[in-house]
Amino acid sequence: MMYLRLFLTFLKIGVVSFGGGYGMISVIRDTVLSQGMLTEEELMNFIGVAESTPGPIAINMATFIGSAKGGFLGALLATLGVVLPAFIIILIIAAVLKNLLKYKPVQGFLGGVRPAVAALILATALLLGLRVFFGLGSVRSAFSFQYKGLIILAALIAVGLGSKYLLKRKASPIVMIVFSACLGMLFYGVF
């Protein structure tokens, strides 16, 4: 039963995850939180791992959550579920409906989906930020100011901007993850 639920959950996520891995994070977040599969903190830790290991974030998340909930078979089914819709849709487009995306109504539909996805990613970042920096998970939780987190954020923004304007290239996510891990050990461990 658990296996079927994992498969169906990730199948559903696979169908609606427009906009690649980040677009999927908000859908994964409210699915796993509402089903009690992970806590918010576990999810964030895991997004960090997914970002610093190779491969598509969606696959990483599906494999990890599947494995945590149902061992090897769970991991396999969750991954299969998240991949299957994309596989079938692309196969249909490549083989039969070559011009599917050129149809005006389809463009209309996507024209509505894209702003929603942008908003969902931004809102997810904002919610996670409220939790990490101010301890706010909901309106009932107590406000607590995490100044160490904000210092780390400022350092990351400085590195991001510095890399963009001085080195003329985007800092890779893995650089940011490693840097923040070092700062985390420094701030929470040493001071």
Place this chain on the structure above:
Amino acid sequence: MGMKRKLPKLLSLFLSFLKIGAFTFGGGYAMIALLENEFVSRKKWMEKDEFLDMLGVAESTPGPIAVNTATYIGYKVAGVLGAALATLAVCLPAFTIIFVISLFFDKFLSLKYVGYAFRGIQVAVVYLIASAGIKVFKGLKKNALSMILCALVLACFITLSLFAVSFSSIFYILICGMMGLSAYFFGVMRARKRAQKQEISASENKTPCDGATSDSAEDHNEQEPSSEKEGQGRDEQ
């Protein structure tokens, strides 16, 4: 015979995607340059134009970009079997690595300094998601419909989440898709009405149709200014 000839190609396809799956950090977009180098420049399996078309398809269909491109290129090169092999290959490294990590993750996290490191990593996660969001937002068409939808979803999502009301992200995506679709049909209807009116006014030999707006057209104008703009934008394209 066909199978025999296909075999080296299938193998090469599989190995290419295995390599790409094993060495792309940071999600689908990081992999695009690698893909282009492998299939357009080196193997010459695709033209640059077709590659760009494919990216457009991969970005506007659901699913991980890596899987979408693997399926598409695999199919182009070696049919359905090729698509299946390429997709399998691109997922295999991530699946293996993450499965192994998942076995030890809890123990690993319980180490004191690893726990501290992850408190730092959580900040980086917020930063990375925020910058991805800003990037997607910058890429939006800045018309009234998309800005209104974006603002509405942002406001609703944050409010409902903070009050712990569960409302799946899936609904936002589908509802906004439907809004986009109806805005399109509304634009078509308006264009048709306008064309009819112009015909009538031309046959009655009246001066420009601006003066001849009927009441119903004005009603429409007031009700849905955003969709009208949307419709016109599409007509121009």
